[in-house]
Amino acid sequence: IFFLNKSTIFCRHYSHSSILNILKTAPLGQQISVQGWIKSLRKQKELTFIEINDGSTCKNLQITLPSNLSKNITVGASISSKGLVKQSPKGQLEISAEDFTLIGECDISKGYPFAPRKQYEPEYVRENMHFRPRTRLFSSVLRIRHAATLEIHNYLDSIGYFNIHTPLITSNDCEGAGETFKIEPDSEKLLKSMAKENQPLHSAYFNKKAYLTVSGQLHLETVAQALNKVYCFAPTFRAENSKSRFHLSEFYMLELEQAFLNNLDDLLKVAEDLVKHVIKALLDRHLDDLQVCTNGKIDHLLINKPFIRISYLEAQQILSTKLNKSSLKGIGKEHELALTNYFEGVPVFVINWPENLKAFYMKQIPENNVAAFDLLASGVGEIAGGSLREDNFEKLKSRLPINNSEFDWYLDLRKFGYVPTGGFGLGFERFVQFILGIENIKDCIPFPRWPHNCKL
Numbered sequence: 001i002f003f004l005n006k007s008t009i010f011c012r013h014y015s016h017s018s019i020l021n022i023l024k025t026a027p028l029g030q031q032i033s034v035q036g037w038i039k040s041l042r043k044q045k046e047l048t049f050i051e052i053n054d055g056s057t058c059k060n061l062q063i064t065l066p067s068n069l070s071k072n073i074t075v076g077a078s079i080s081s082k083g084l085v086k087q088s089p090k091g092q093l094e095i096s097a098e099d100f101t102l103i104g105e106c107d108i109s110k111g112y113p114f115a116p117r118k119q120y121e122p123e124y125v126r127e128n129m130h131f132r133p134r135t136r137l138f139s140s141v142l143r144i145r146h147a148a149t150l151e152i153h154n155y156l157d158s159i160g161y162f163n164i165h166t167p168l169i170t171s172n173d174c175e176g177a178g179e180t181f182k183i184e185p186d187s188e189k190l191l192k193s194m195a196k197e198n199q200p201l202h203s204a205y206f207n208k209k210a211y212l213t214v215s216g217q218l219h220l221e222t223v224a225q226a227l228n229k230v231y232c233f234a235p236t237f238r239a240e241n242s243k244s245r246f247h248l249s250e251f252y253m254l255e256l257e258q259a260f261l262n263n264l265d266d267l268l269k270v271a272e273d274l275v276k277h278v279i280k281a282l283l284d285r286h287l288d289d290l291q292v293c294t295n296g297k298i299d300h301l302l303i304n305k306p307f308i309r310i311s312y313l314e315a316q317q318i319l320s321t322k323l324n325k326s327s328l329k330g331i332g333k334e335h336e337l338a339l340t341n342y343f344e345g346v347p348v349f350v351i352n353w354p355e356n357l358k359a360f361y362m363k364q365i366p367e368n369n370v371a372a373f374d375l376l377a378s379g380v381g382e383i384a385g386g387s388l389r390e391d392n393f394e395k396l397k398s399r400l401p402i403n404n405s406e407f408d409w410y411l412d413l414r415k416f417g418y419v420p421t422g423g424f425g426l427g428f429e430r431f432v433q434f435i436l437g438i439e440n441i442k443d444c445i446p447f448p449r450w451p452h453n454c455k456l
């Protein structure tokens with residue numbers, strides 16, 4: 001009997017499981033091993049109550065441990081532990097642990113920036129960027145980013161779009177706004193060895209100036225002429241001197257392009273369906289993280305109505321007659337926010353813009369307008385922008401930046417078997433900012449870059 005008991009103890013099998021799986025599927029009485037970071041700690045005479053999180057969900061798992069074993073543990077430390085799944089008096093699953101292993105200690109007095117049970121301002125959390133993923137809010141933001149990314153890929157795949165890897169190093173400024181970052185090797189020695197006679201040193205590597213891309217659109221347009229429905233979802237870079245809560249120097253953009261497209265309405269439909277699909281999927285499958293990020297305020301996501309569609313002219317009329325905010329120079333951020341408020345939070349497409357306010361590649365339509373749109377969302381303003389592309393060779397040529405041979409290949413597309421295309425770019429961080437109702441876009445991306453800030 002002694003032998004049998006002993007072997008039972010030694011052979012006890014603990015299956016390892018993530019907290020997400022334990023909370024979903026672990027049956028009472030199952031032996032489980034878990035690992036994670038301690039989020040809270042309550043020591044009582046007999047038992048210590050530890051809440052751990054392993055990153056798989058925003059929910060913590062409670063572990064009870066005999067207090068005589070829990071001397072060296074603190075909030076923030078990482079541990080592994082094993083025990084039996086049981087039900088707490090409040091009816092929640094918890095682990096009754098027999099033991100634990102301290103993986104990494106966390107002595108807050110040695111400079112760890114976050115104390116237990118304290119709320120911090122986003123600016124303070126941002127200053128401690130390397131520890132920011134450990135906060136409850138930011139880890140939820142990261143899981144939502146992941147889920148939204150997957151939903152974008154899934155949705156576009158389901159309606160026949162191909163993911164194209166457009167280059168990050170380019171030789172053109174697609175938007176023509178002069179917001180490019182120039183790139184060149186850091187080694188002057190290398191540049192000197194590569195430079196040809198009479199060639200400026202800064203263009204020695206590629207024989208021309210090269211930039212980090214501001215948009216994958218022009219490359220996507222080339223592929224749309226062969227694969228029809230294409231998209232890219234990649235980092236883009238803008239050298240804007242803006243520290244505003246809506247601007248980043250590096251952000252992710254979902255851009256799509258579709259051939260055989262003659263009608264702006266068809267493009268608006270793709271944008272609206274995509275936005276609605278992602279939001280619905282998040283509400284259906286990631287409500288816990290959404291609740292954490294939005295503080296439970298998800299009303300703005302329950303968009304059952306069709307998005308509003310107004311022309312630029314109508315937008316200006318509403319701004320001047322109804323909102324007392326007339327503007328001669330386009331529609332600024334203040335106007336964008338006022339318009340979405342006016343339409344009670346329903347996203348707004350502003351279409352048919354004056355051509356002098358928009359990029360050279362947009363299709364001209366009567367009255368000096370272009371067939372373009374901006375999509376405005378509550379609390380953030382513009383989250384996406386797109387257009388039909390100019391298909392007329394001469395018109396396009398006349399609108400190109402002067403003496404710019406960089407666009408020869410782009411013009412060439414129009415000469416050979418060209419079909420009209422249209423597309424748009426959705427700023428991913430602005431989209432996330434809108435979904436989560438987050439004040440500052442810098443809190444929607446793992447490692448934000450903005451002027452004078454390139455931490456980590």
Ligand code: 4AD
Pocket residue numbers: 174175214215216217238240246247248249251253255256382383384385386387423424425426427428429430
């Ligand atoms: O309106 P933009 O400049 O459009 C383009 O780049 C087109 N080439 C897209 C296309 O048609 N394929 O940028 C598109 C979106 C904006 O609506 C905004 O959401 C986001 O990109 N965006 C920024 N997001 C964060 N920080 C910045 N500095 C941004 N600039 C633009």
